[in-house]
Amino acid sequence: MSEQVLTYREALRAGIEQALLDDERVFLMGEDVGRYGGCYGVSKGLFERYGAKRIIDTPLCESGFVGVGVGAALGGMRPIIEVMTVNFSLLAMDQIVNSAATLRHMSGGQLNVPLVIRMACGAGLQLAAQHSHSWENFYAHIPGLKVLSPATHNDARHMLIQALADPDPVIIFEHVMLLNTSGEVLEQSEASMEKALIRQQGTDVSLITYGGSLGKALAAAKQLKDLNISAEVVDLRCLRPLDTKTIIASVTKTHRAIIIDEAWLTGSLAGEISAIIMEQAFWHLDAPVKRLCTAEVPIPYPSHLEQAALPQVEQIVTAAQAIMAAR
Amino acid sequence: MKHKLHLDRVHLLAQLKQMLRIRRFEEKCAELYGQEKIRGFLHLYIGEEAIAVGVMSALSAKDNIVATYREHGHALARGLSMKSILAEMYGRTNGCSRGRGGSMHLFDKNHNFYGGNAIVGGGLPLAAGLAMANKNQDKQALTVCFFGEGAVAEGEFHEAMNLAVLWKLPVLFVCENNRYAMGTALALSESETNIAKKASSYGMAAEQVDGMNVVDVEAASIKAVEQIRQTNKPYFLECQSYRFRGHSSFDGQLYRDKAEVKLWQEKGPVIRLITWLKENNHLEDEELSNIEAEIKAEIQAAIDFAEQGQWEPISDLAKDVYSPPASSTNTSHATNKSQGEQL
Numbered sequence: 001m002s003e004q005v006l007t008y009r010e011a012l013r014a015g016i017e018q019a020l021l022d023d024e025r026v027f028l029m030g031e032d033v034g035r036y037g038g039c040y041g042v043s044k045g046l047f048e049r050y051g052a053k054r055i056i057d058t059p060l061c062e063s064g065f066v067g068v069g070v071g072a073a074l075g076g077m078r079p080i081i082e083v084m085t086v087n088f089s090l091l092a093m094d095q096i097v098n099s100a101a102t103l104r105h106m107s108g109g110q111l112n113v114p115l116v117i118r119m120a121c122g123a124g125l126q127l128a129a130q131h132s133h134s135w136e137n138f139y140a141h142i143p144g145l146k147v148l149s150p151a152t153h154n155d156a157r158h159m160l161i162q163a164l165a166d167p168d169p170v171i172i173f174e175h176v177m178l179l180n181t182s183g184e185v186l187e188q189s190e191a192s193m194e195k196a197l198i199r200q201q202g203t204d205v206s207l208i209t210y211g212g213s214l215g216k217a218l219a220a221a222k223q224l225k226d227l228n229i230s231a232e233v234v235d236l237r238c239l240r241p242l243d244t245k246t247i248i249a250s251v252t253k254t255h256r257a258i259i260i261d262e263a264w265l266t267g268s269l270a271g272e273i274s275a276i277i278m279e280q281a282f283w284h285l286d287a288p289v290k291r292l293c294t295a296e297v298p299i300p301y302p303s304h305l306e307q308a309a310l311p312q313v314e315q316i317v318t319a320a321q322a323i324m325a326a327r
Numbered sequence: 328m329k330h331k332l333h334l335d336r337v338h339l340l341a342q343l344k345q346m347l348r349i350r351r352f353e354e355k356c357a358e359l360y361g362q363e364k365i366r367g368f369l370h371l372y373i374g375e376e377a378i379a380v381g382v383m384s385a386l387s388a389k390d391n392i393v394a395t396y397r398e399h400g401h402a403l404a405r406g407l408s409m410k411s412i413l414a415e416m417y418g419r420t421n422g423c424s425r426g427r428g429g430s431m432h433l434f435d436k437n438h439n440f441y442g443g444n445a446i447v448g449g450g451l452p453l454a455a456g457l458a459m460a461n462k463n464q465d466k467q468a469l470t471v472c473f474f475g476e477g478a479v480a481e482g483e484f485h486e487a488m489n490l491a492v493l494w495k496l497p498v499l500f501v502c503e504n505n506r507y508a509m510g511t512a513l514a515l516s517e518s519e520t521n522i523a524k525k526a527s528s529y530g531m532a533a534e535q536v537d538g539m540n541v542v543d544v545e546a547a548s549i550k551a552v553e554q555i556r557q558t559n560k561p562y563f564l565e566c567q568s569y570r571f572r573g574h575s576s577f578d579g580q581l582y583r584d585k586a587e588v589k590l591w592q593e594k595g596p597v598i599r600l601i602t603w604l605k606e607n608n609h610l611e612d613e614e615l616s617n618i619e620a621e622i623k624a625e626i627q628a629a630i631d632f633a634e635q636g637q638w639e640p641i642s643d644l645a646k647d648v649y650s651p652p653a654s655s656t657n658t659s660h661a662t663n664k665s666q667g668e669q670l
């Protein structure tokens with residue numbers, strides 16, 4: 001029984017369950033994680049199995065319960081805090097940025113905050129301009145935080161355990177469009193949480209991406225193969241710290257890079273990665289780096305506009321063809 | 328501008344019709360959601376109609392409204408056309424937010440209807456700000472802010488309460504206490520479950536109202552509105568109610584039992600008013616079926632209107648992120664709309 005097929009949601013739940021079983025200090029806390037089963041059903045059944053002390057329903061008060069999580073971590077517990085979606089995490093950003101991320105440094109290394117915060121992110125469900133965004137980059141900007149983006153079912157299953165083993169605050173982003181998809185789960189993680197992984201080997205162009213866009217990059221790579229373009233797909237997995245070594249090794253091999261990122265272009269992680277490539281692999285490039293990001297508009301409600309705002313497979317294919325033609 | 332409570336038959340029939348419009352409209356919306364005509368989240372107001380209808384009838388056209396993602400009833404009771412609301416839920420350009428917002432983000436400047444806020448608690452400070460603008464510019468208008476009891480746990484609630492009292496802002500806060508915030512029962516979210524009491528601790532007039540009784544809500548609102556207009560100070564109504572349907576389109580309702588729902592349905596605002604009117608010989612079966620027929624026709628017209636609406640071209644994707652340059656005046660919204668309504 002070395003591998004199993006689970007939905008992304010089930011894989012997340014199995015990870016939480018293992019964490020609860022492994023360590024008595026672990027508890028899950030957030031809005032509607034208990035009796036309701038989680039706003040996206042991730043924690044369904046856990047309240048019944050683990051009880052109200054370990055699966056804690058909170059009132060609506062993001063700043064409050066995230067702050068309580070920071071305090072509980074300081075006090076020796078291992079909280080898993082669920083903020084329903086990244087959109088609502090803005091109300092808790094002060095506690096995350098000004099407390100969780102800084103306490104170790106401000107105390108001269110005396111304190112640490114072993115806290116994991118999970119949140120859903122991403123567009124695609126027609127939830128409009130207050131419920132659809134990808135703000136991984138906000139948190140990836142902050143020294144003191146680590147930011148994970150499990151794009152595969154195996155990472156959904158195992159990254160939480162890796163994050164809990166870390167002595168510092170870790171934020172995990174779970175893309176809503178992955179929840180219902182099924183995929184293989186192994187007995188353990190393929191790599192440490194901070195390592196980027198090559199999901200598809202190739203020699204002509206590196207498609208660098210994470211989270212909800214990995215599937216699009218892999219689909220594009222498949223189409224490109226028929227067009228005789230060999231695309232390498234890099235799954236970043238960890239957005240802070242970035243695994244620069246893997247990124248540079250890939251680009252040094254392929255000499256071309258396209259970064260696919262669901263964030264808005266301006267100020268995106270794609271911009272950061274592009275700068276890293278320019279600084280460290282400039283002389284290996286055969287073409288300018290290309291960024292495919294979300295159009296600079298709050299996500300609109302109608303499906304055709306929402307989809308038009310997001311990076312799509314066809315755009316990746318076209319960009320790869322263009323980058324191969326550029327010389 | 329002074330409203331009086333009319334307990335006459337004509338007015339009560341009008342209130343009944345308003346509540347029934349909301350009820351039947353949303354029942355149809357649930358159906359249309361099943362047909363995937365409406366997408367995203369759909370939060371139904373069924374069971375809570377007396378609050379929006381009662382409060383709105385105490386207001387003047389100049390007053391401002393701030394609501395949440397559960398705002399179809401407020402929009403209808405405020406006077407937005409059913410056509411423009413449904414077209415919005417279809418995502419078409421003839422919708423009240425020109426298709427950009429959907430069910431959770433209904434806006435209409437002509438009705439001073441400021442949304443449609445889907446961040447819990449987000450509307451409260453905004454309402455205080457609208458009230459500040461009204462007061463400082465002597466507009467003789469007040470702002471009504473609707474929100475659920477779940478919002479009372481958010482910091483923004485407390486910040487807004489304090490500012491409104493501290494700065495004497497003309498706001499009517501209407502807490503729609505339907506006893507659950509998604510799956511979280513009131514007792515699991517509030518240290519003090521008497522929300523009016525909590526609000527009054529900020530030093531403002533606050534009372535609990537039977538939110539299942541449209542007459543009670545209207546009477547309390549008239550009193551509150553009068554007092555706000557006289558004193559320019561905020562006022563707080565906690566309307567006790569119940570949501571008959573799930574929180575949104577995806578809700579198995581594992582957190583409450585069916586018997587409880589049934590109990591509340593029996594005291595529902597629509598059935599209650601109908602029963603009272605009939606018992607007192609104010610409503611004939613035929614009148615009721617006439618009302619139902621009118622509403623049915625209105626809903627059908629709204630569906631036709633929404634179906635005929637256009638999809639916005641993708642070339643306009645990045646529209647309305649910023650205001651147009653100062654030279655081009657912003658009249659396009661109004662024109663688009665009136666053209667649309669004639670379809």
Ligand SMILES: Cc1ncc(C[n+]2csc(CCOP(=O)(O)OP(=O)(O)O)c2C)c(N)n1
Nearest residue numbers: 088397445446447475476477478507508509
């Ligand atoms: C800041 C924030 N946190 C969480 C959510 C998710 N959410 C949407 S509605 C809701 C429940 C709100 O309950 P209540 O305020 O009582 O209003 P009701 O839905 O009952 O009308 C939750 C948790 C949100 N939209 N915004």
